[in-house]
Amino acid sequence: MALKKGVKQMVDEASAKITTLTVEEALKRLGNPDHMFVDIRDVRELEREGMIPDAFHAPRGMLEFWVDPESPYHKDVFASGKTFVFYCRSGWRSALATAAVQEMGLEPVCHIEGGFGAWMEAKAPVAPRPHREHKKA
Numbered sequence: 001m002a003l004k005k006g007v008k009q010m011v012d013e014a015s016a017k018i019t020t021l022t023v024e025e026a027l028k029r030l031g032n033p034d035h036m037f038v039d040i041r042d043v044r045e046l047e048r049e050g051m052i053p054d055a056f057h058a059p060r061g062m063l064e065f066w067v068d069p070e071s072p073y074h075k076d077v078f079a080s081g082k083t084f085v086f087y088c089r090s091g092w093r094s095a096l097a098t099a100a101v102q103e104m105g106l107e108p109v110c111h112i113e114g115g116f117g118a119w120m121e122a123k124a125p126v127a128p129r130p131h132r133e134h135k136k137a
Contacts, residue, residue: 010096011095011096013099014095014096014098014099015095017099017102018095018098018099018102018109018110018111019108019109019111020091020095020110020111020112020113021085021110021111021112021113022112022113023112023113023114023118023119023121023122023124024122026085026087026112026119026124027124029085030124030125031054034082034083035082035083035084035085036055036056036080036082036083036084037052037054037055037056037085037087038055038056038057038058038085038086038087039051039052039055039056039057039087039088039116040058040059040060040063040086040087040088040093040094040097041057041059041060041087041088041089041093041116042059043057043059043129045089045116046129047129049120049126050126050127050128050129051116051126051127051128051129052087052116052124052125052126052127053126053127054127055087055127056077058075060088060093063097063100063101064100064101064104066078067101067104067106078106083108083109083110084106084108084109084110085109085110085111085112086098086109086110087111087112087115087116087119088115088116089116089117090114090115090117091111091112091113091114091115092115093115094111094112094115098110098111
């Protein structure tokens with residue numbers, strides 16, 4: 001089966017229209033109250049590797065629904081007016097996610113080149129994933 005467009009082409013097209021930060025540039029924004037880091041990885045990745053300190057977890061599969069104020073799943077954090085810095089493991093999913101929410105009208109947005117993998121390679125700060133409270137029946 002031949003696809004009309006492969007994932008590499010999709011990532012390249014997304015990258016051409018979004019802002020990409022190096023890890024060094026992203027580190028300068030860490031702790032800035034006007035910026036919100038958004039981890040779009042699967043929860044199992046967060047549990048295994050941790051996350052950027054104070055990042056907000058928005059699973060990739062729900063991102064557009066959480067961003068859209070008309071969606072019943074909307075999360076207020078996306079109406080905060082902050083600059084959103086998206087990241088995944090390698091920068092591919094976050095490039096696609098950044099392009100998608102930018103197309104929706106969420107601005108300003110950007111993503112981290114090389115993703116969380118590059119973040120860890122740079123020995124940048126990593127926090128354990130916050131544990132959810134489990135309610136007993």
